[in-house]
Amino acid sequence: MRDFLPEEVRRRAFVMRTIAAVYEQYGFEPLETPAVENIETLLGKYGEEGNQLIFKILKRGARAASGEADLALRYDLTVPLARVVAEYRGKLPTFFKRYQIQPVWRADRPARGRFREFYQCDVDVLGSRSMVVEVELCAAASDALATLGFRDFTVRLNHRQLLAGLLDAAGVERPAHEGALVALDKLDKIGRDGVAGELVSRGIDISAGERLLALFTDLSSGAQESAISQNAHIVDRMRAVVDAHDAGTRALSELEAIVRLVESTDAAGRVRIDPSLARGLSYYTGAIMEINVPDLAGSLGGGGRYDNLVGMFLGQDVPACGFSLGLERIIVVMTERGMFPEQLASMAADVMVTLWSADTITDSLVLASELRRAGLRVDVYPEAHKIGKQVRYASMRGVPCVAMLGDEERTRGEVSIKDMRSGHQISTKRSDAPEEIRRINENTWKT
Amino acid sequence: MRDFLPEEVRRRAFVMRTIAAVYEQYGFEPLETPAVENIETLLGKYGEEGNQLIFKILKRGARAASGEADLALRYDLTVPLARVVAEYRGKLPTFFKRYQIQPVWRADRPARGRFREFYQCDVDVLGSRSMVVEVELCAAASDALATLGFRDFTVRLNHRQLLAGLLDAAGVERPAHEGALVALDKLDKIGRDGVAGELVSRGIDISAGERLLALFTDLSSGAQESAISQNAHIVDRMRAVVDAHDAGTRALSELEAIVRLVESTDAAGRVRIDPSLARGLSYYTGAIMEINVPDLAGSLGGGGRYDNLVGMFLGQDVPACGFSLGLERIIVVMTERGMFPEQLASMAADVMVTLWSADTITDSLVLASELRRAGLRVDVYPEAHKIGKQVRYASMRGVPCVAMLGDEERTRGEVSIKDMRSGHQISTKRSDAPEEIRRINENTWKT
Numbered sequence: 001m002r003d004f005l006p007e008e009v010r011r012r013a014f015v016m017r018t019i020a021a022v023y024e025q026y027g028f029e030p031l032e033t034p035a036v037e038n039i040e041t042l043l044g045k046y047g048e049e050g051n052q053l054i055f056k057i058l059k060r061g062a063r064a065a066s067g068e069a070d071l072a073l074r075y076d077l078t079v080p081l082a083r084v085v086a087e088y089r090g091k092l093p094t095f096f097k098r099y100q101i102q103p104v105w106r107a108d109r110p111a112r113g114r115f116r117e118f119y120q121c122d123v124d125v126l127g128s129r130s131m132v133v134e135v136e137l138c139a140a141a142s143d144a145l146a147t148l149g150f151r152d153f154t155v156r157l158n159h160r161q162l163l164a165g166l167l168d169a170a171g172v173e174r175p176a177h178e179g180a181l182v183a184l185d186k187l188d189k190i191g192r193d194g195v196a197g198e199l200v201s202r203g204i205d206i207s208a209g210e211r212l213l214a215l216f217t218d219l220s221s222g223a224q225e226s227a228i229s230q231n232a233h234i235v236d237r238m239r240a241v242v243d244a245h246d247a248g249t250r251a252l253s254e255l256e257a258i259v260r261l262v263e264s265t266d267a268a269g270r271v272r273i274d275p276s277l278a279r280g281l282s283y284y285t286g287a288i289m290e291i292n293v294p295d296l297a298g299s300l301g302g303g304g305r306y307d308n309l310v311g312m313f314l315g316q317d318v319p320a321c322g323f324s325l326g327l328e329r330i331i332v333v334m335t336e337r338g339m340f341p342e343q344l345a346s347m348a349a350d351v352m353v354t355l356w357s358a359d360t361i362t363d364s365l366v367l368a369s370e371l372r373r374a375g376l377r378v379d380v381y382p383e384a385h386k387i388g389k390q391v392r393y394a395s396m397r398g399v400p401c402v403a404m405l406g407d408e409e410r411t412r413g414e415v416s417i418k419d420m421r422s423g424h425q426i427s428t429k430r431s432d433a434p435e436e437i438r439r440i441n442e443n444t445w446k447t
Numbered sequence: 448m449r450d451f452l453p454e455e456v457r458r459r460a461f462v463m464r465t466i467a468a469v470y471e472q473y474g475f476e477p478l479e480t481p482a483v484e485n486i487e488t489l490l491g492k493y494g495e496e497g498n499q500l501i502f503k504i505l506k507r508g509a510r511a512a513s514g515e516a517d518l519a520l521r522y523d524l525t526v527p528l529a530r531v532v533a534e535y536r537g538k539l540p541t542f543f544k545r546y547q548i549q550p551v552w553r554a555d556r557p558a559r560g561r562f563r564e565f566y567q568c569d570v571d572v573l574g575s576r577s578m579v580v581e582v583e584l585c586a587a588a589s590d591a592l593a594t595l596g597f598r599d600f601t602v603r604l605n606h607r608q609l610l611a612g613l614l615d616a617a618g619v620e621r622p623a624h625e626g627a628l629v630a631l632d633k634l635d636k637i638g639r640d641g642v643a644g645e646l647v648s649r650g651i652d653i654s655a656g657e658r659l660l661a662l663f664t665d666l667s668s669g670a671q672e673s674a675i676s677q678n679a680h681i682v683d684r685m686r687a688v689v690d691a692h693d694a695g696t697r698a699l700s701e702l703e704a705i706v707r708l709v710e711s712t713d714a715a716g717r718v719r720i721d722p723s724l725a726r727g728l729s730y731y732t733g734a735i736m737e738i739n740v741p742d743l744a745g746s747l748g749g750g751g752r753y754d755n756l757v758g759m760f761l762g763q764d765v766p767a768c769g770f771s772l773g774l775e776r777i778i779v780v781m782t783e784r785g786m787f788p789e790q791l792a793s794m795a796a797d798v799m800v801t802l803w804s805a806d807t808i809t810d811s812l813v814l815a816s817e818l819r820r821a822g823l824r825v826d827v828y829p830e831a832h833k834i835g836k837q838v839r840y841a842s843m844r845g846v847p848c849v850a851m852l853g854d855e856e857r858t859r860g861e862v863s864i865k866d867m868r869s870g871h872q873i874s875t876k877r878s879d880a881p882e883e884i885r886r887i888n889e890n891t892w893k894t
Contacts, residue, residue: 001481003531005538006545009477025819027796027826030456034448034564035482035520035550036502055483056505058516060554067514069505073482084450091452093795093844095829098453103482107507117481128829132808136827139812143819264812266819348540349474361579365586365711372472372590372713379474380583382542382575397540 001117010344012119015330016101019121019144023099026140028123031098033080035105039072045079045312047282053106073105077122078283078309078322085126085320086313096126101327113298113332121301124322126310131257134287134305137323138258139265141291141301144325146266149339153300155270156290158277159255160304162238165248166219166275169241170212176204178282184216185278192217215241219275227272231259234273254287283309289323296333301325343445345398349379351417351437352394353403358384363405367415367430371403374434395420400444401437419443448564457791459566462777463548466568466591470546473587475570478545480527482552486519492526492759494729500553520552524569525730525756525769532573532767533760543573548774560745560779568748571769573757578704581734581752584770585705586712588738588748591772593713596786600747602717603737605724606702607751609685612695613666613722616688617659623651625729631663632725639664662688666722674719678706681720701734730756736770743780748772790892792845796826798864798884799841800850805831810852814862814877818850821881842867847891848884866890 004012020030042054056069074080077100085096101121108116123140125133138155145153164177172180179202183195190198192213199209219237224230235256242248255273262271271289279288279302286305293300303323310318334340353368355361364380371378379399381390387404394402404416408427415433418425419440428436451459467477489501503516521527524547532543548568555563570587572580585602592600611624619627626649630642637645639660646656666684671677682703689695702720709718718736726735726749733752740747750770757765781787800815802808811827818825826846828837834851841849851863855874862880865872866887875883 001483003481003527003535004479005535006476006478009479012479013477024824025822027799027824029453029795030460031453032451032456032459034450036448036552036564052508055507055518056511057520058503058505058514060502061499064503067505071502073504080450088450088452094840097826105483117483125829130829132802132812132827132829135812136829139816261808261812264809265816348476352474355579361708362711365579365582365708369586369712375472377471377474379544380579382572382577382579382583393541 002115006348007345010347011331011335011340012327014340014344015148015327015334016119016121018147019325019327020099020101022144022147023121023123023140025143026097026123026136028097028099028140031081031084031100032102033074033077033084033100035074035103036071037074037080037083039069041083041313042072042075042079045283045309046075050075053108055105055107074102075106076104077102077120077324078124078306081122081124081126081322082309082320083313085310085318089314089318092126094127097123098126099123113296113326113329115328119327121325121327122322123324124320126318126320129307129319131254131261131287133321134254134258134289135261135265135267137303137321138262138267138271138289141289141303141323141325142265142267142270145291145300145330148330148334150293150300150333153270153291153293154272155267156274156277156292157255157258157271157287158274158279158289159251159287160284161247161251161286162242162255162275163278165242165245165251166215166238167212168245168248170215171208172204172212173208176202180204180209180212181278184212184276187216187276216276227259227269228263231271231273234275235259238275251286258287279304287321291325293333295336296329298329299326300329300333347377348397349377349399350441351376351401351403352379352381352390352397352399354381354387354390354405355384356387356405356407360405360410363410367403367405367433370430371434371437376434376437391418391420401440403433403437449562453795454792457794458778458782458787459774461787461791462595462774462781463566463568465594466772466774467546467548469591469594470568470570470587472590473544473570473583475544475546475587478528478531478547479549480521480524480531480547482521482550483518484521484527484530486516488530488760489519489522489526492730492756493522497522500555502552502554521549522553523551524549524567524771525571525753528569528571528573528769529756529767530760532757532765536761536765539573541574544570545573546570560743560773560776562775566774568772568774569769570771571767573765573767576754576766578701578708578734580768581701581705581736582708582712582714584750584768585709585714585718585736588736588750588770588772589712589714589717592738592747592777595777595781597740597747597780600717600738600740601719602714603721603724603739604702604705604718604734605721605726605736606698606734607731608694608698608733609689609702609722610725612689612692612698613662613685614659615692615695617662618655619651619659620655623649627651627656627659628725631659631723634663634723663723674706674716675710678718678720681722682706685722698733705734726751734768738772740780742783743776745776746773747776747780794824795844796824796846797888798823798848798850799826799828799837799844799846801828801834801837801852802831803834803852803854807852807857810857814850814852814880817877818881818884823881823884838865838867848887850880850884 055073057071183198283306284304285307288304290299290302305321307319402418502520504518630645730753731751732754735751737746737749752768754766849865861874
């Protein structure tokens with residue numbers, strides 16, 4: 001887990017602020033849940049591997065001696081959302097559109113863009129089975145990334161029921177579906193032969209495994225330039241495969257609706273149906289999505305429909321679909337590509353007020369107060385050191401200008417402003433100082 | 448621990464945004480530390496009672512069976528800051544002015560404005576012993592509260608070394624000082640006789656206890672109308688008491704400098720020396736401060752100088768002074784007093800776009816996309832329900848207006864906008880829609 005020094009906090013805040021603003025433009029409202037959940041809320045929701053990665057909190061007081069845990073740190077933002085929806089059902093609108101940008105914790109091995117404390121930026125819509133939901137989620141996530149400056153991302157799209165149809169068509173038995181998907185998910189990493197081996201080791205009939213791989217190879221071939229023609233091409237091939245499969249056919253028409261409607265949004269041209277997309281979490285029931293860029297092995301985010309999860313808390317299903325952007329991965333790519341505004345790097349203050357002498361500190365404080373009332377960010381040097389030392393400090397801190405109240409300036413009711421970049425210094429009326437400082441700041445950050 | 452539904456998140460974000468903006472105006476930069484610290488970092492910093500209130504995290508994997516904890520949840524923001532300063536000393540400026548707004552966790556019994564997960568809004572300056580630091584901290588905290596709309600708060604000010612001087616003068620032995628302060632801190636709650644009894648039970652000589660109480664009663668008497676005359680009055684009386692006490696005399700001149708300089712800042716008239724202010728945490732070494740309002744028993748915030756805490760991590764002292772505002776308490780008082788802007792209560796979106804029919808969803812999506820590009824927050828109703836039902840939903844959600852694309856409007860390249868408050872509906876050119884929606888929103892929120 002990491003500390004974030006000021007420059008890094010500014011970068012993180014810039015990304016979170018941008019994403020939140022876009023999410024709000026799509027009509028999502030903010031929700032926050034506590035870092036700590038009852039341990040039963042989390043256990044059994046993320047698979048066996050997930051259970052192992054949950055940080056568990058020891059009982060307090062005398063009960064600590066038992067060595068037992070009753071609480072746990074939030075593992076994702078989806079399960080707490082499902083709990084909230086079950087708990088506050090009557091207070092929430094029919095279509096609950098919430099965003100949530102908060103940290104989650106996993107006792108995982110750290111890797112590039114992967115940490116034990118990390119932030120998820122989630123949007124979810126509860127209460128509707130309409131494909132407008134999937135479309136708006138793809139659009140919101142795409143718009144957020146585009147607003148941050150990303151130009152080269154792809155939204156991969158698939159459907160859990162379509163995957164089920166393909167597995168059925170290949171002759172994979174239902175109980176082996178989950179394992180087959182885990183194996184197929186590795187096609188990029190371990191190749192066709194590797195997957196074939198893993199399918200066998202997972203107890204899947206060798207000929208069913210072969211048919212499955214042939215199907216996937218066939219469906220993934222013939223990549224097209226544009227998303228629209230690629231999607232049409234894949235839908236045609238898939239239709240032939242799942243023709244007799246009810247759930248698969250319905251899934252295919254849902255995907256068709258999504259790729260058709262999404263062309264009317266800011267995600268136009270970005271969404272591509274990818275038959276090999278599986279997504280790890282077991283709670284997905286319908287469409288699944290993932291966003292990728294060429295220079296990151298993992299995804300920038302992902303999501304999907306999970307119509308049964310709220311039912312685990314409420315005893316009654318509520319349709320739900322969501323998308324999560326990973327803050328740290330976005331920041332890793334933005335940092336490597338130099339996508340952050342330069343100004344974020346150094347903006348401790350707009351101006352630093354010096355202390356001329358120990359006897360005139362009140363003058364400096366009054367000046368600082370005036371400049372702050374004018375809306376400026378004002379640092380005050382805390383010690384009556386030699387003025388040269390104070391100015392050097394401002395320079396080292398990257399503050400664009402320094403305000404000085406020498407004996408002459410005070411007598412004339414003026415203030416000296418030194419532009420740290422040009423070294424130029426002028427004396428100006430106190431009332432004109434805020435404008436002068438603004439001008440220097442604009443010039444400093446323009447170049 | 449609590450969930451925060453959208454309206455509450457907006458109120459909390461409003462307060463945090465306001466405080467952060469003021470802190471930045473005072474030249475403070477943001478820092479963030481992880482929620483989880485090594486348990487050794489926290490143990491022994493908050494006294495015995497504090498140790499009991501720390502949430503401890505079980506070791507992971509096979510080591511979980513031991514029932515031991517190696518990590519713990521952040522208990523305040525000051526100890527993590529001291530750790531960071533020790534860890535990153537070379538990377539930080541000579542005068543490190545940081546603010547930090549993050550949650551902390553205490554396994555405490557909840558009360559009004561007190562929760563097990565709560566946010567602290569801290570500002571600290573490290574690296575200077577100048578009283579300009581105390582003054583700027585009082586000014587920043589006062590300015591933050593004033594910007595939120597508080598008019599009736601007082602900053603109480605005292606000094607740990609002055610308290611030591613008073614205790615010495617009364618003849619309380621050094622080892623009993625800490626206990627005597629704990630007892631004196633309760634003067635408001637349990638009265639003079641109660642404190643006298645507790646002093647005795649803490650093993651303090653009965654005549655020393657009597658002298659101490661007489662001193663405090665005397666010092667606290669004769670409250671003056673203005674902070675300036677009250678402070679002058681108390682300083683005079685205290686000077687007589689600590690005249691022969693070196694540390695006490697130095698402390699008194701520090702307090703004099705603070706109350707003199709603070710009159711040049713936005714905290715002018717608010718800071719009152721209060722000899723009975725003690726502050727619970729043991730790491731304070733110099734000036735201590737607390738902010739109170741009449742209608743809250745606890746404080747809205749507090750702080751002080753702690754010149755030795757960083758030394759516990761670094762092996763070398765770094766002067767430090769800080770102030771912490773309690774988000775939840777501020778919100779409790781602001782809510783009870785109705786200080787929040789009404790607009791925060793209901794602002795799901797600026798406009799809701801309806802779906803006219805299942806066949807024309809793309810038209811609605813294109814319109815939503817146009818309005819979002821114009822900077823508006825746009826909700827899209829997800830189902831092609833009857834239009835009356837969709838409009839009623841917008842009304843229930845408090846959305847100021849609804850955009851509809853009927854067959855006629857589409858033919859004419861127009862859009863119908865319904866003002867939900869007046870019920871008035873007009874048809875306008877698509878390009879004029881954003882302006883019309885802005886106008887309706889302004890009228891809705893003006894009243």
